[in-house]
Amino acid sequence: MRTKSLSLLVVLLVLSLSVSVFAAPFDAETFVYVGGAGGPQTLDPAAAYDTASGEVIHQVYDNLFEYVDGELDNMGPMLATEVPTVANGLMSEDGRTIRVPIRQGVKFHSGHTLTAEDVRYSFLRGMLADPAGGPIWMFFEPLLGVQTMRNVIEMAGGSGDFAAIDEVDPAILRKAYDLVAASIEVDGNDIVFHLVEPYPPFINILAKGGSWSAIVCKDWMAANGDWDGNPDTWAKWYDLALEDMTLYDQANGTGPFKLDTWDKSGAQVLFSRFDEYWQGPASLKSVVIKNIPELATRQLMLRVGDADAIYVGQEDLPQVRTMPDVTVIDGLPQVTNTVLFYSFTIPVEGNEDLVGSGKLDGKGIPSDFFADVNVRKAFNYSFDYEAFLTEVALGAGVTPVGPIPQSLPYVNTEQEYFKHDPARATEYFKKAFDGELWEKGFEVGIVYNTGNNTRKTALEILEYNVESINPKFKVNVIGLEWATVLDKLRSASLPVFVMGWLMDFPDTHNFAVPFMHSTGTFAGYCGQGLIDLAKVEFDALVEAGIKATDPAEREKIYFELQKRYVDLAVGMPFMEATTHRVMRDWVKGFTYSPAYSAQYDYYTISKEEK
Amino acid sequence: MITYIARRLLFLPIVLIGVTLLVFVAMSFLSPYQLVSAYIKSPEELKNQSLDDLVRKYGLDQPIHVRYVSWMKNLLKGDLGYSVSANMPVAEAVTKRFPATIELALFASVPVVLGGIWLGTISAKHYNRPLDHVTRTFAIIGWSLPDFVFGLILLMIFYGVLGWFPPGRLSMWADTVVLTGNFTRYTGLNTVDSLLNGRPDIFWDSVRHLIAPVITLSYLWWAYLLRITRSSMLEVMNKDYVRTARAKGLTEKVVVNRHVRRNAMIPVATVSGSMILGLLGGVVIVETVFDYKGLGLLTATGAQQLDYTLILGTTLFYGMLLVLINLVVDVLYAVIDPRVRLE
Secondary structure, eight states: HHHHHHHHHHHHHHHHHHHHHHHHOTTTTTTEEEOSOOOOOOOOOOTTTTHHHHHHHHHHHSSSSSEEGGGGGEEEESSSSSOOTTTTTTBTTSSOOOEEEEESSBOOSOOOOOOOHHHHHHHHHHHHHHOOSTTTTHHHHHHHHHHHHHHHHHHHHHSSSOOSSGGOOOOOHHHHHHHHHHHHETTTEEEEEEOSSSSHHHHTTBBTTGGGGOOOHHHHHHHTTTSSOOOTTTGGTOOOOOGGSSSOOOOOOOSSEEEEEETTTTTTTEEEOOOOTTTTOOOOEEEEEEOOHHHHHHHHHHHTTSSSSEEEGGGGHHHHHSTTTTEEEEEOOOOEEEEEEOOOSOOOTHHHHHHHHHSSSSSSSTTGGGGGHHHHHHHHSSSSSSHHHIISSTTOOOOOSSOOOSSSOOOOOOSOOOOOOOHHHHHHHHGGGGGHHHHHHEEEEEETTTHHHHHHHHHHHHHHHHHHHHHTEEEEEEEHHHHHHHHHHHHTOSSEEEEEEEESSTTHHHHHHHHHHSSTTTGGGHHHHHHHHHHHTHHHHHHHHOOOOSSHHHHHHHHHHHHHHHHHHOOEEEEOOOEEEEEETTOOOOOOTOOOOOSOOOOEEEEEOO | HHHHHHHHHHHHHHHHHHHHHHHHHHTTTHHHHHGGGGOOOOOGOOOOOOHHHHHHHTTSOOOOOHHHHHHHHHHHTOOOOEEEEEEHHHHHHHHHHHHHOOOHHHHHHHHHHHHHHHHHHHHTTTTTTTTHHHHHHHHHHHHOOHHHHHHHHHHHHIIIIISSSSSSSSSHHHHHHHSSSSSSOSSHHHHHHHTHHHHHHHHHHHHHHHHHHHHHHHHHHHHHHHHHHHHHHHHTTTTTHHHHHHHOOOOHHHHHIIIIHHHHHHHHHHHHHHHHHHHHOOOOOHHHHHOOOOOOHHHHHHHHHHHHHHHHHHHHHHHHHHHHHHHHHHHHHHHHHHTTOOO
């Protein structure tokens, strides 16, 4: 017995000794961030359009401009030496010609020196590659007045409806190249952008936070098998699969950190400090961004100190608030809006689980149910915005006053907006369908994507409040897998759905188009009824809003758009959420900008043991 | 025996074609816009893109038979396609993740099998006595515990409180050496590669990361083996030859070890084989809790994201594994037990 106890003691002793030998000591120069919402899809700035990819690109590349102290209304130069304005003569009076002087002596990680040609190449390559599902539309719109490279090929006289680009006549391809190339020129050390129309947020599109505007090195790209600038060969790199693009999993920027490796099987990205960074080397020597889906595992890593910061969803924040030596920074503003959309023309056939009988007979809804403004207004007055904000979102945000977030300019904060008002909801329900709706009742399925409990609860609030108004009203909250939601969105089959929009660039236009224009992202999911309405009510104003350079004129236009959106109750914006960060309290120098998709800007961060 | 093995191997392609056809038929129920969710993974990623362009780009609008033929053609060229969820070619994803799974299976199978047999023997030896009840209760608790609960408890105690057994496959410092340092990958098994590279520190680090998932798997699966061993031993204990052995004055230890346990082992071997096969297939929950990036987690993520090339690739791989391991088990039977003839 004694021998057994003795050997147990020895084993424990060896174990604890070896643990202390191999346990990692506090490392002030390495930062580990553990995310949970998925890793990057690609590291190519021309293709990346998700936040996890943007997070990596942010650390490795620089842009022409950056937001000073992260403030959206304070733009400063980065790889440019000045921010173009009409006052400094770098922007023409009509706002269509923009000259950008490029900083000299900046080094890429590869050792190459930045030139104006690299900057021009970065944008040309992005536009000519134009990967489907990517962010490059942001350049096409201001520079050529179109949305895609297919549209440019149409401008060049070809057909945009090709299956493979080698079907297009080489002469047309060359013409298309010339059109793109003419929009950006090199003049000495400067870059000159020629815009098709004035586009006030163009500088914002080029600023840090926009991964699509990251500056790459032309010579290094060509040496690594990418397009070399030859006007006749660009089509070879057009719309490649993500994994076939040169920068898919490698990077060479001028940013403060070099990409060491994207360890895909380990779901982590490793960076090391770039000592020749033009603004001086970062404090951290290495950075690791990992992805671990299990919250409990992430929390334990934070507690033990293996993680310096972790991702925690809003609903799980109470779990980490009480953790010792952990800092929670919340209430960080975002430019975002969560909106409940209505489909104006809902297909009935094959959609019985959501529309029931497809008729106004108390057992379903007709295809044009939400085309009646009274129904939409009644729903909007049925939702309890206050209860949602305080009880469900735990106060992390504000109630909107329209589709444009209040942190952007040209939002009328005095605009009368919906609030929970059962009496007015009743009034509108009674008016709908000339009283027939009130008499017969209805049954409708409203959908959230499974896993998003906040949205589920929002819909349940709506369900409860609408059903309380009239016992003949029946609302069913239905959870569908994201794949099915996407499928049903494509055919505008969801009578009601909830979706958020996080800005691409901080300008009112970036919300006006998706929410109100007939060709915007959401119009297509809301049925032909809304498209027709948008053409009449919104399109002209949205198009005028982006062309206007006078702030007073822009304000007038966007105030009017906001008023029309609310008057017509096109949708129900119900949340402008704030965000938060969770980190160990030894993390110093945290900075934040609503313009950054990256959770952290590691350049400013350092670690100090208490 | 060689004819038997050859015949079984000839069946392999038929089995594999069958399983891939089944997966394709299942996928044919999904619309192109459901499949495009592999590229737009959440509502937050739905931006200013044309879903039609994505569908056209990745050929998701092609009829299912066209996609199957094209997939088959590529397969014959050794190309299993590209996995969107793993961000790498399917073949590479499987070959990178499988060593992690093998390593966990290797380390787990010894305590799982030996522990289960040991507990089963104790139980049978003390049939219906307190030790039998205690052993069975202990094992049944393990069997009944959801794996994520027990895994999390272990992680909280041994990592959160004591800091002994961290999640993942390697600590950050070791990972950095393996990924960016002068470290050659021979097998993909961290324990083996670290020794081959002369890095005992990394060897110990990888063992530290294996201990908690191995304990979890062992405790969860002991009950199953215990039950098989126990009932099999009890059956053998009543046999005439055991009575004879006792009657001729052999000690209880010799009777149990030599006459009972050895003969009770055949059903135990069958069950152990299927358990090891299960371990090789990946253990999703344990891999999730311990952030142990193995094949199970890969497959589950692929399935969740409707990454059909990955689903096809892993199905093919599992199918092959299943057929081959079953073949090995059958051959082993014939070797172990002279009564079994393979024809």
